[in-house]
Amino acid sequence: MCGIVGYTGFRQAYPVVLKGLKRLEYRGYDSSGVAMVQPDGLALLKKKGKVAELEEFAIGKNLASQICIGHTRWATHGEPSDRNAHPHLSQSGEIAMIHNGIIENYAPIKAELIKKGYTFNSDTDTEVLLNFIDDIKKENACTLEEAVRIALKRIVGAYCILLVHKDDPETIIAARKGSPLVIGIGKGEHFLASDASPIIEYTKEVVYVNDYEIAIIKPDELILKNLGNEKQTPFVQKLDMELAAIEKGGYPHFMLKEIFEQPQTIFDCLRGRLLPQENNIILSGIDKYAAEITAANRIIIIACGTSWHAGLVAEYIIEELCRIPVEVEYASEFRYRNPIVQKGDVIIAISQSGETADTLVAIENAKEKGAIILGVVNVVGSSIARLSHAGAYTHAGHEIGVASTKAFTGQLAVLMMMAFKLGYAKGTISQERFTQLSQELSTVPEKVAKVLEQDDAVKAIALKYADARDFLYLGRGYNFPIALEGALKLKEISYIHAEGYPAAEMKHGPIALVDEHLPVVFVATKDSFHEKVVSNMQEIKARKGKIISIITEGDEVSPTLSDDVIVLPAIDEIIAPLINVIPLQLLSYHIGIAKGLDVDKPRNLAKSVTVE
Ligand code: G6P
Numbered sequence: 001m002c003g004i005v006g007y008t009g010f011r012q013a014y015p016v017v018l019k020g021l022k023r024l025e026y027r028g029y030d031s032s033g034v035a036m037v038q039p040d041g042l043a044l045l046k047k048k049g050k051v052a053e054l055e056e057f058a059i060g061k062n063l064a065s066q067i068c069i070g071h072t073r074w075a076t077h078g079e080p081s082d083r084n085a086h087p088h089l090s091q092s093g094e095i096a097m098i099h100n101g102i103i104e105n106y107a108p109i110k111a112e113l114i115k116k117g118y119t120f121n122s123d124t125d126t127e128v129l130l131n132f133i134d135d136i137k138k139e140n141a142c143t144l145e146e147a148v149r150i151a152l153k154r155i156v157g158a159y160c161i162l163l164v165h166k167d168d169p170e171t172i173i174a175a176r177k178g179s180p181l182v183i184g185i186g187k188g189e190h191f192l193a194s195d196a197s198p199i200i201e202y203t204k205e206v207v208y209v210n211d212y213e214i215a216i217i218k219p220d221e222l223i224l225k226n227l228g229n230e231k232q233t234p235f236v237q238k239l240d241m242e243l244a245a246i247e248k249g250g251y252p253h254f255m256l257k258e259i260f261e262q263p264q265t266i267f268d269c270l271r272g273r274l275l276p277q278e279n280n281i282i283l284s285g286i287d288k289y290a291a292e293i294t295a296a297n298r299i300i301i302i303a304c305g306t307s308w309h310a311g312l313v314a315e316y317i318i319e320e321l322c323r324i325p326v327e328v329e330y331a332s333e334f335r336y337r338n339p340i341v342q343k344g345d346v347i348i349a350i351s352q353s354g355e356t357a358d359t360l361v362a363i364e365n366a367k368e369k370g371a372i373i374l375g376v377v378n379v380v381g382s383s384i385a386r387l388s389h390a391g392a393y394t395h396a397g398h399e400i401g402v403a404s405t406k407a408f409t410g411q412l413a414v415l416m417m418m419a420f421k422l423g424y425a426k427g428t429i430s431q432e433r434f435t436q437l438s439q440e441l442s443t444v445p446e447k448v449a450k451v452l453e454q455d456d457a458v459k460a461i462a463l464k465y466a467d468a469r470d471f472l473y474l475g476r477g478y479n480f481p482i483a484l485e486g487a488l489k490l491k492e493i494s495y496i497h498a499e500g501y502p503a504a505e506m507k508h509g510p511i512a513l514v515d516e517h518l519p520v521v522f523v524a525t526k527d528s529f530h531e532k533v534v535s536n537m538q539e540i541k542a543r544k545g546k547i548i549s550i551i552t553e554g555d556e557v558s559p560t561l562s563d564d565v566i567v568l569p570a571i572d573e574i575i576a577p578l579i580n581v582i583p584l585q586l587l588s589y590h591i592g593i594a595k596g597l598d599v600d601k602p603r604n605l606a607k608s609v610t611v612e
Helices: 013-023 051-058 106-115 125-140 144-153 254-260 262-270 290-295 305-322 357-368 383-387 406-426 431-442 444-452 455-465 477-494 530-542 577-594
Strands: 003-008 031-038 041-048 067-073 095-103 157-165 172-177 182-185 190-193 205-208 213-218 221-226 236-238 299-303 326-330 346-351 372-377 390-393 470-475 497-502 519-523 546-552 564-568
Touching: 003 013, 003 095, 003 157, 003 172, 003 213, 013 031, 013 051, 013 067, 013 190, 031 051, 031 095, 031 157, 041 051, 041 095, 067 095, 067 157, 095 125, 106 125, 125 144, 125 157, 144 157, 144 172, 144 213, 172 190, 190 213, 254 262, 254 577, 262 406, 262 444, 290 372, 290 406, 299 305, 299 357, 305 326, 305 346, 305 406, 305 477, 346 357, 346 406, 357 372, 357 383, 372 383, 372 406, 390 406, 406 431, 406 577, 431 444, 444 577, 455 546, 455 564, 455 577, 470 477, 470 530, 477 497, 477 519, 477 577, 519 530, 519 577, 530 546, 546 577, 564 577
Parallel strands: 299 326, 299 346, 346 372, 372 390, 470 497, 470 519, 519 546, 546 564
Antiparallel strands: 003 067, 003 190, 031 041, 031 067, 095 157, 157 172, 172 213, 182 190, 182 205, 205 236, 213 221
């Protein structure tokens, strides 16, 4: 989390950096700031709040400079405030720095620096690292680059840092470990950012900096070195991304745009892979490991947040179709609890950003123990994608809304293809079942488009319940993870307390919450558990709960028990989660809007959580 942007070249740098910060605001928006090198020294501007506040604050100030670094913050060390906002200035006033990540061993270093007489203006770990670098530079009478290298050898934690020096109006020094950094290569100019979205409008040639690399960037020169001071050859890649993909395209919010993009993004994800006419599914990355995967004793799925919910759906589907035991783990728990991972275990890491710190470290640990790592990732070239042995991209395109929508359905589509393919290869499903599932999966884009036609109906329901204090989401089987995802979406976007529960388990606790004020959303489409879910509806109805049910066309019973219904096209129960989540995304969006909230940037959240 936190977004960083840098520019050195021939343009006025501040407008480039400001625009970039707006594009990266999904990564954090507690405060923002910029530092520029000007003839009379470093100029820093920083402000608590969103980037728009910084923009306003900067009006009338001297912004002339052809070099600038900027930061939009998701607070870790120290509350959101002007004081804790980045960039920070070294005590000598000579160096400004921005940082994305966490320095874990900042406390002993800070103690050392305090002994030497340093004082600190913020509560951040960043200011500690910065003064540490400044101190090394002075003690060793060395260059800034050298001081950064010496300092980083002592640092434990995650970082992407950019630094500028008051006497050098050309050079940005950058380094990363665990937090992403992309460098855009222009003619006589370079761009730096946490992801490619601030760069795309200027150049499509980029270099993804690797962990433990330091970059020395001038308008005409890019030098990459490792921490041992050895030059590395930059691997220049071409970005496969269009500017339009990161703009709102007529929608009032990115979240709504991304919900409505799903017929296309799911189609893009299936295209060239799902080939029902040929009775085939091609996932070329994974095909290389087909033998190991089919022979696996177990599969462990590792993820966080919404991606973890996609993992739960996959658990149900893989166990059903492939008869391989599956465990789904929160990455943050898995990495610290000394889990049993054996050679031959297959790990599936699911991540939209491909940068989630907990997921990244969890798979690093498992890889060391001999597991095969498969990545299901959206961001091409991201750390998790690169660390995985093999994988399949979700091809959902750039997702900007902080609450994940189209990336989730992309994950489900990939995981379903994997499960169908694996089940068929293992012989645990017949060719007929494989063909039928493949054919039904290919109808999803069109069915999702049909569901989206009901947007007005969902909005009407949202307005009716927008003032509720709590919500309960219930589902069974494949729809249980969808109930969890519906509840998470509502919490994230509307700040209404919501719980997702297995519909039957509800009797063991949450039923105590039910009264005439509690809306209960049933994900109750036609499947093998449907009659049981209808009984659960009866239980809620008997206690006067308000029932909103997501049902399949042709269901005549559920509407008689429900206050409101959303009717979806019929589809195989295994594929249904891909469709059933859509109205829940719309419901949370419209409730958030009805409450006047910023649905694209919900409070306290960040899209890419690169700290543990
Ligand atoms: C954050 C985001 C969620 C996301 C989760 C995992 O919490 O706000 O939308 O599901 O991180 O992120 P990942 O990029 O690994 O899928």
